[in-house]
Amino acid sequence: MGNQNIHFHYRHATESPRGPISLNRLINMYRKGEITDETLISMDGKASWSPHSAYRDMLAPILESEWENICPRCQTIIDHGTHTCPACSRQLRPKKNTVFHYILHAFRLYAVSSGRTTRAEYWTFLLINIGITLALSLIYSTTSSHQDLVGGILFGYAALVITPLVFSTIRRSQDSGISASWYCLLVVIHTIVRRTPLPAYCAASIAVLAFIAISVVLLRDSEPGPNQYGPSTKYP
Numbered sequence: 014m015g016n017q018n019i020h021f022h023y024r025h026a027t028e029s030p031r032g033p034i035s036l037n038r039l040i041n042m043y044r045k046g047e048i049t050d051e052t053l054i055s056m057d058g059k060a061s062w063s064p065h066s067a068y069r070d071m072l073a074p075i076l077e078s079e080w081e082n083i084c085p086r087c088q089t090i091i092d093h094g095t096h097t098c099p100a101c102s103r104q105l106r107p108k109k110n111t112v113f114h115y116i117l118h119a120f121r122l123y124a125v126s127s128g129r130t131t132r133a134e135y136w137t138f139l140l141i142n143i144g145i146t147l148a149l150s151l152i153y154s155t156t157s158s159h160q161d162l163v164g165g166i167l168f169g170y171a172a173l174v175i176t177p178l179v180f181s182t183i184r185r186s187q188d189s190g191i192s193a194s195w196y197c198l199l200v201v202i203h204t205i206v207r208r209t210p211l212p213a214y215c216a217a218s219i220a221v222l223a224f225i226a227i228s229v230v231l232l233r234d235s236e237p238g239p240n241q242y243g244p245s246t247k248y249p
């Protein structure tokens with residue numbers, strides 16, 4: 014993303030092409046909603062038009078980074094992994110993400126297994142969902158009326174969050190540099206042990222060890238820099 018000489022043209026469905034615009038301008042317009050995923054984009058040197066969503070992989074390190082990546086002072090786009098603006102020498106700071114940002118991001122990557130999820134993002138999403146589920150369960154168990162309604166809401170909510178939670182767990186493992194296949198293997202071992210007629214102390218010991226192993230993976234900090242699963246948004 015360090016090439017500031019790339020320019021683009023864009024057009025909406027019923028409008029004439031506009032441009033050229035810089036990469037900086039393209040990203041700012043996308044963030045302001047002036048360009049959407051359906052807006053057609055053409056890069057200099059290419060005759061074809063593609064929807065903006067086709068450039069998502071190229072723009073992902075800038076749009077998803079937890080660090081400032083466009084200088085607030087001079088609006089220069091910053092290379093991924095650089096914490097000082099090369100144009101005006103301004104020191105950049107980590108973005109201040111909110112709980113709402115973490116939840117929205119998890120749902121936006123609803124069933125995406127590629128990429129990485131930071132520890133803060135994962136545990137915020139997990140704990141918020143545990144809290145909501147416990148609250149709904151408490152209401153269901155204590156109410157004497159409308160149990161069918163509350164039960165339906167509880168079931169619907171669980172069905173809604175289970176998919177993004179599973180895929181967030183996969184990305185969390187990858188963020189710490191560990192393949193999600195190990196996590197899946199531990200889950201399978203944990204499930205088999207619980208259903209196998211072993212002595213109680215043996216089954217409990219194996220289940221506890223599997224649970225600890227899974228927790229250690231999910232509590233590990235992000236692996237600095239890029240790894241085989243993508244760039245780090247926390248330690249570029």
